[in-house]
Amino acid sequence: MANAVKTIDLQVKTPRSLTSQAFESLRADIISCRLAPMEKLRVHALSERYGIGATAIREALSRLVSDGLVEATDQKGFRVCGVSRSELLDLTNTRIEIESLALTKSIANGDIEWEAEAISACHRLSRHSGPGPGATDEDKETWSKLHHQFHYALLAKCSSPWLLNICELLHQQSERYRHLAEFATKPSMRDTTKEHNELLQAILDRDALLACELLRKHFSRTTEILLEAYQTADNSLVA
Amino acid sequence: MANAVKTIDLQVKTPRSLTSQAFESLRADIISCRLAPMEKLRVHALSERYGIGATAIREALSRLVSDGLVEATDQKGFRVCGVSRSELLDLTNTRIEIESLALTKSIANGDIEWEAEAISACHRLSRHSGPGPGATDEDKETWSKLHHQFHYALLAKCSSPWLLNICELLHQQSERYRHLAEFATKPSMRDTTKEHNELLQAILDRDALLACELLRKHFSRTTEILLEAYQTADNSLVA
DNA sequence: AAAACTAAAAATATAGATATTTTCCTTGAC
DNA sequence: GTCAAGGAAAATATCTATATTTTTAGTTTT
Numbered sequence A, B: 001m002a003n004a005v006k007t008i009d010l011q012v013k014t015p016r017s018l019t020s021q022a023f024e025s026l027r028a029d030i031i032s033c034r035l036a037p038m039e040k041l042r043v044h045a046l047s048e049r050y051g052i053g054a055t056a057i058r059e060a061l062s063r064l065v066s067d068g069l070v071e072a073t074d075q076k077g078f079r080v081c082g083v084s085r086s087e088l089l090d091l092t093n094t095r096i097e098i099e100s101l102a103l104t105k106s107i108a109n110g111d112i113e114w115e116a117e118a119i120s121a122c123h124r125l126s127r128h129s130g131p132g133p134g135a136t137d138e139d140k141e142t143w144s145k146l147h148h149q150f151h152y153a154l155l156a157k158c159s160s161p162w163l164l165n166i167c168e169l170l171h172q173q174s175e176r177y178r179h180l181a182e183f184a185t186k187p188s189m190r191d192t193t194k195e196h197n198e199l200l201q202a203i204l205d206r207d208a209l210l211a212c213e214l215l216r217k218h219f220s221r222t223t224e225i226l227l228e229a230y231q232t233a234d235n236s237l238v239a
Numbered sequence C: 001a002a003a004a005c006t007a008a009a010a011a012t013a014t015a016g017a018t019a020t021t022t023t024c025c026t027t028g029a030c
Numbered sequence D: 001g002t003c004a005a006g007g008a009a010a011a012t013a014t015c016t017a018t019a020t021t022t023t024t025a026g027t028t029t030t
Helices: A018-031 A043-049 A054-064 A085-109 A112-126 A137-158 A161-180 A192-204 A208-233 B018-031 B041-052 B054-065 B083-109 B112-126 B137-158 B161-180 B192-204 B207-235
Strands: A070-073 A077-080 B072-073 B077-080
Touching: A018 A043, A018 A054, A018 A192, A054 A070, A054 A085, A054 B054, A054 B112, A085 A137, A085 A161, A085 A208, A085 B083, A085 B161, A112 A137, A112 A192, A137 A161, A137 A192, A161 A208, A161 B077, A161 B083, A192 A208, A192 B018, B018 B041, B018 B054, B018 B161, B041 B054, B054 B072, B083 B137, B083 B161, B083 B207, B112 B137, B112 B192, B137 B161, B192 B207
Parallel strands: none
Antiparallel strands: A070 A077, B072 B077
16 A cells, blocks of 8 residues: 555665675685685685675684585684595485485476476576686686576475575585586586486476486586596595 | 603593584574574674673574574574474475485495494483473483484484485474474373384384385374474464 | 794684664654 | 654664684794
8 A cells, every 4th residue: 555656675785794795705715616625714814805804704604614615613713625535426426316306396396387497597508608618707607607597497396495405505515516626627528408408308208217317417427527637637636 | 652641631621612602502592492483683682691702692693594593684683593384394304305315325334333323322212211291301302312313323324424414404403393392292192112113123124115114204293293282282383 | 853932823702883773752644 | 543754762783903812833942
């Protein structure tokens, strides 16, 4: 009721707190490995780097602890979580199993709108030039986003917020591993677009078993390539 | 080398930081619902309650955000995460599915030592008087711990740190729901000891399918009882 | 070379300043 | 009279700067 024009309220942009800004900057820098695994995170240094007070940094780091990106030790401060071959393998396996659950549910519940979203996300992704060697940092970031949106769209209708949360958590972890080897990967003799299209087709056919199998292969292949890249580059992932 | 008696260093207790203390106190109070769902968490008030400075509280609250126990809104502070029937149902389902994965793996990998641990944890639990109406707060807490240790022991050999992490996360969430209805539950016409024993037996028989089915029933029954308790007590879990 | 001491650096905690949000009261319109 | 709008005042969140403790690294001594 009352008059229709009152406050414009065009959702400008949330006047976010410095803590939130620091949180996102830190997360982005850790996932992209601009802050390397096991790197010590000195609050004072970060405070200068981002131009944000120490308390806000400290709080942002704390929030990242439960996300598994930062580890904190009492009286010794923070550091970026380490990486290892065994963790990458565990992560990949866990992700395959849990995303398969979500995908199966999504296929069972998804409606036409869901199919449409998946198709358009897949299309957007396929038209991007990809994260290959010639790409700028911005290109790579855009591709990551599109890639994420495609996979998210597939799981979106699993109708389980908790399951979806967990998938997001695992995705975030995987992204870090992918970035870690990014500069070491070769011009990829891999047709990811084809993989995505096949996955999409299986989904449209509502063939959950095939879709899960394709998802498994998709993730496994990425991990294999990463592990190989580490070996070639002696980019030692200490076990 | 050198003389044997120097510093006693009997692993007294880690001289933990105030932040860690605050973190654990807050977590315990939220899980036990001494801090109720949706309750506003005023930093100043908590600072006095625990006798710990505001910064440490703030940091501890930040750490709880990613654990899904506290939610933060920029410029509006913190509050305990809300609860709902639908979330309880989602949580239970997700937990059933994911713990089943872990349990199956554990059964595949577990050795004699693992069996022994499971048996002894089950025994310890069965000899406890239980969390029934006549129990003191300390009794209840001890029972929770033993119950947790039993279930953890079952999953311990899944050989996937990530999967285990996620199970712990979900367990923590479930515990909060259990405590929420604790005072409303009736003298339980339920033989949990029997349920636990049957589950243990299936595991010793290495019958993964049966074990998962028993686990599912175990969790489902708890949730049913909780939902019923909410209804009777008008302990409204707003949908 | 190992232990003990010293000085610098860093993490943690406190207190106080600033800015935002909420509350509550007043005012005005229907 | 009731409801909505406006606007202080209080409460609260956020941030900075400072002080205290702990860790680390370097140096000396045994």
